[in-house]
Amino acid sequence: MRAVVARRPVFRRIWRLGLPSVLLLAWTAAGPGAPPLPEISWKQALPGYVYQFPRDHFEHQEFRTEWWYYTGNVVDARGQRFGFELVFFRQGVARGAESRSAWAVRDLYLAHAALTDAAGRKFSYQERVNRAGPGLAGASRIGKRVWNGNWSLQWGPKDSQVMDAVADEFRFHLELEPETGPVIHGENGVSQKAEGAGMASHYVSFPRLKVRGEINSGTVTGQAWMDHEWFSNRLGEGQTGWDWFSVQLDNHTELMLGQLRRSDGTVDPHSSGTFIDAAGRARHLRNTEFTLTPGARFGKYPVEWRVRVPSLGVDLNCRPVLKDQQLKPAAGGPGYWEGAVDYSGTHKGAGYLEMTGYDGGVPLR
Numbered sequence: 399m400r401a402v403v404a405r406r407p408v409f410r411r412i413w414r415l416g417l418p419s420v421l422l423l424a425w426t427a428a429g430p431g432a433p434p435l436p437e438i439s440w441k442q443a444l445p446g447y448v449y450q451f452p453r454d455h456f457e458h459q460e461f462r463t464e465w466w467y468y469t470g471n472v473v474d475a476r477g478q479r480f481g482f483e484l485v486f487f488r489q490g491v492a493r494g495a496e497s498r499s500a501w502a503v504r505d506l507y508l509a510h511a512a513l514t515d516a517a518g519r520k521f522s523y524q525e526r527v528n529r530a531g532p533g534l535a536g537a538s539r540i541g542k543r544v545w546n547g548n549w550s551l552q553w554g555p556k557d558s559q560v561m562d563a564v565a566d567e568f569r570f571h572l573e574l575e576p577e578t579g580p581v582i583h584g585e586n587g588v589s590q591k592a593e594g595a596g597m598a599s600h601y602v603s604f605p606r607l608k609v610r611g612e613i614n615s616g617t618v619t620g621q622a623w624m625d626h627e628w629f630s631n632r633l634g635e636g637q638t639g640w641d642w643f644s645v646q647l648d649n650h651t652e653l654m655l656g657q658l659r660r661s662d663g664t665v666d667p668h669s670s671g672t673f674i675d676a677a678g679r680a681r682h683l684r685n686t687e688f689t690l691t692p693g694a695r696f697g698k699y700p701v702e703w704r705v706r707v708p709s710l711g712v713d714l715n716c717r718p719v720l721k722d723q724q725l726k727p728a729a730g731g732p733g734y735w736e737g738a739v740d741y742s743g744t745h746k747g748a749g750y751l752e753m754t755g756y757d758g759g760v761p762l763r
Contacts, residue, residue: 440630441458441460441630442595442596442630443596443598443599443629443631444588445585445586445587445588446587449582449587449600449602451557451580452539452553452557454602454626455557455580455626456542456544457536457537457539459504459505461490461600461629462489462490463488463628463629463630464487464626464627464628465485465486465487465625466486466551466624467624467625467627468551468574468622468623468624469481469623469750470482470572470620470621470622470623471622471719471738472572472609472613472618472621473619474613474616474617474618475617478515478516478517479516479517479719480513480516481512481513481514481516481723481737482511482513482514482613482622483511483523483750484509484510484511484549484551485511486507486509486549487507488505488506491503491504491505491506504530505530505536506527506528506529507527507528507535507537508525508546509547510523510525510526511523511524511563511565511568512736512737513565513567513570513613514720514723516720516738521723521724521737522565523725524566525727526547526549528546534546534547550562558574558575559624560572568613569615570611570613571611572609572610572611573609573611574608575607576606576607577678578606578674578677578678579678580602581605581678582601583601583603583672584601584670585682588600588601589601590670591633591634591658591668592633592666592668593634596631597634598631599627599629600627600628600629601625602625602626602627603623603624603626603654603672604623604624605644605646605654605674606621606623606650606652606674607621607624608621621748623652623749623750634658636660636666637658637666638661639658639659639754640656640657640659640669640753640755641657641690641692641703642654642655642656642751642752642753643656643690643739643750644750645705645747647741647746647747648745648746649676649745651675652673653707654674655688655707657669657690665685666685668685670682670684671683673707673710683707687707687709688705690703690704690705691703696721696724698757699735699756701717702715702716702717702718703716703751704716705741711744712744713744714744714745715741716741717742718737718740718751719738719740720738723736723737723738732754732755733757734752734753734754735751737750737751739751
């Protein structure tokens with residue numbers, strides 16, 4: 399999103415970790431007197447892309463920005479509810495640069511972890527930034543791994559994944575098993591976010607992952623959602639933020655809905671969504687096929703919504719597990735809201751909601 403940094407093609411997320419500090423690291427990593435970084439021609443997300451799995455589950459260093467994004471809702475043996483989030487970002491700095499040093503900065507790796515403790519009424523989160531260095535962080539098709547320090551995702555047989563993260567106030571060890579195959583969002587290989595060639599992302603999800611493992615040494619089970627996107631361009635002119643919903647319904651169907659907001663108060667026509675049926679088949683939803691109506695607020699954020707997809711007979715009320723699931727980047731800059739939610743109405747379910755641009759706009763444009 400965002401000046402020097404490509405945008406979250408709809409719906410998320412790189413500025414949130416305090417990019418001013420990240421960019422400073424990029425410019426100073428080579429040491430005093432280092433020459434300016436060269437202009438780089440990054441590959442664009444264009445129609446006609448042919449996805450190849452498992453290759454496309456891993457790094458795409460010819461694109462400027464990439465992330466692996468996990469959110470989920472689980473319960474422990476006593477029935478206590480937790481929401482969890484673990485995210486890995488790769489931000490390209492130099493493409494194809496030659497250097498003898500293991501510390502040369504070609505990519506920056508950012509990560510973010512959060513835990514919503516419903517019974518304890520507590521929301522905790524932590525961030526980190528690393529260069530690759532000698533194995534400090536990275537993404538590897540060969541190793542089938544994405545990591546940042548002691549936070550990691552390890553891929554196994556049949557697209558199973560193991561998640562580990564140790565933060566100051568919480569820890570995860572979770573095993574994730576896909577209940578359906580990967581889902582490709584958008585049309586003709588791209589999820590278009592604004593007018594123009596390359597104003598798009600390549601966007602893949604596992605919309606329903608069976609979860610078992612431990613949070614804070616307690617056994618948990620439940621469901622998770624995984625997003626993986628890679629792209630190179632920025633927010634479109636006049637786009638000021640977005641509202642993103644993952645919806646996992648009790649009838650084993652899922653929805654991804656993303657609404658881009660414009661500075662004049664309207665919804666951008668490039669907003670879109672995806673419906674996934676119980677067999678894992680995806681159907682693209684144009685912005686005219688759904689409505690997202692804000693309701694009650696927590697501070698600046700509309701934390702309750704009405705979600706309607708008339709053609710699917712879906713009319714849902716979205717409510718947060720906790721009202722205060724706001725994240726404020728440690729390095730400063732606008733905050734954003736992202737957390738666990740429940741759905742009721744024509745169907746029941748759970749998921750995650752993300753809202754940006756309400757706290758001073760989307761920075762680094």
